[in-house]
Amino acid sequence: MSNPAPPVAVVTGAAGGIGAAVSRCLLRDGHRLALVDRPGPALDRLAAEFRDAGHAVLAVGSDVSDPAAVARAAAEIDEEFGGFDKLVTCAGVGRIDPIEQTGDEVWTQTVAVNLTGTFWWCREAVPRMRARGGGTIVPVSSTTALVGLPGRAAYAASKAGVLGLARTLAVECAADGIRVVPICPGATRTDLVQQGYQRAADPAAAERAHAALQPIGRLSEPEEIAETIAFLCSSRAATITGATIIVDGGYTAGGPSWNT
Numbered sequence: 113m114s115n116p117a118p119p120v121a122v123v124t125g126a127a128g129g130i131g132a133a134v135s136r137c138l139l140r141d142g143h144r145l146a147l148v149d150r151p152g153p154a155l156d157r158l159a160a161e162f163r164d165a166g167h168a169v170l171a172v173g174s175d176v177s178d179p180a181a182v183a184r185a186a187a188e189i190d191e192e193f194g195g196f197d198k199l200v201t202c203a204g205v206g207r208i209d210p211i212e213q214t215g216d217e218v219w220t221q222t223v224a225v226n227l228t229g230t231f232w233w234c235r236e237a238v239p240r241m242r243a244r245g246g247g248t249i250v251p252v253s254s255t256t257a258l259v260g261l262p263g264r265a266a267y268a269a270s271k272a273g274v275l276g277l278a279r280t281l282a283v284e285c286a287a288d289g290i291r292v293v294p295i296c297p298g299a300t301r302t303d304l305v306q307q308g309y310q311r312a313a314d315p316a317a318a319e320r321a322h323a324a325l326q327p328i329g330r331l332s333e334p335e336e337i338a339e340t341i342a343f344l345c346s347s348r349a350a351t352i353t354g355a356t357i358i359v360d361g362g363y364t365a366g367g368p369s370w371n372t
């Protein structure tokens with residue numbers, strides 16, 4: 113009997129910190145991969161590295177906030193791989209601004225990338241996965257969807273929306289064998305947070321202060337978030353769906369203590 117074809121996974125935001133780490137894990141776990149990110153050298157370099165290592169990858173330069181581009185990207189993936197079985201939506205943007213300095217453009221763009229882009233990709237994924245007898249979607253949300261932090265109005269709202277979308281799809285698609293498992297990373301050492309430190313008067317002190325806020329005393333590494341996502345994408349997580357998976361070094365488990 114011939115071996116079944118390896119599963120196909122789509123990772124959006126694949127060229128960034130968590131997305132690139134997830135891509136490495138999914139390749140290690142035997143997937144063929146479509147890497148989706150904004151067109152540019154980071155995406156090209158990663159795809160070349162994976163191809164040189166003998167992996168089956170397709171690089172798709174595509175903006176998740178453009179519905180026509182999402183439809184074109186999904187069609188390109190169909191052409192290359194004949195559909196897909198897994199979707200991990202890592203593409204995301206975020207900045208810290210007080211509410212009165214959060215301009216219309218920042219709000220609209222943040223929601224368009226983080227929430228609406230996730231919706232568009234899920235809408236492409238569900239019928240394809242249904243046709244293949246099932247699949248897994250891991251939308252990347254954030255602990256900012258769970259606890260209030262000053263200055264994150266647009267980001268937190270978009271990430272909370274991702275949780276609502278994911279829970280809905282989990283129950284809507286469960287009978288089709290499609291699992292939808294949102295993950296909330298806490299502070300993770302990627303460009304997204306390191307760019308924030310660079311805006312501080314003392315970036316090294318800002319990084320130390322951020323680490324000290326985490327109960328484990330440090331940020332997560334992108335690879336640590338990626339391993340959880342890879343597990344959720346595997347058959348070992350066969351009955352996990354609709355649950356919010358938090359990987360945050362204990363950040364949301366408590367608050368500051370007054371007696372130590």
Ligand SMILES: NC(=O)c1ccc[n+]([C@@H]2O[C@H](COP(=O)([O-])OP(=O)(O)OC[C@H]3O[C@@H](n4cnc5c(N)ncnc54)[C@H](O)[C@@H]3O)[C@@H](O)[C@H]2O)c1
Binds near residue numbers: 148149174225296302
């Ligand atoms: N780093 C953290 O502390 C942290 C915490 C919680 C959640 N997250 C979430 O994890 C995900 C990955 O973030 P990261 O920390 O790896 O950040 P990152 O900035 O390193 O990576 C984000 C990637 O998304 C891509 N992207 C942005 N806009 C896009 C668009 N319109 N179309 C296609 N691609 C686009 C970027 O090019 C980049 O490669 C994001 O959704 C982020 O909100 C990160």
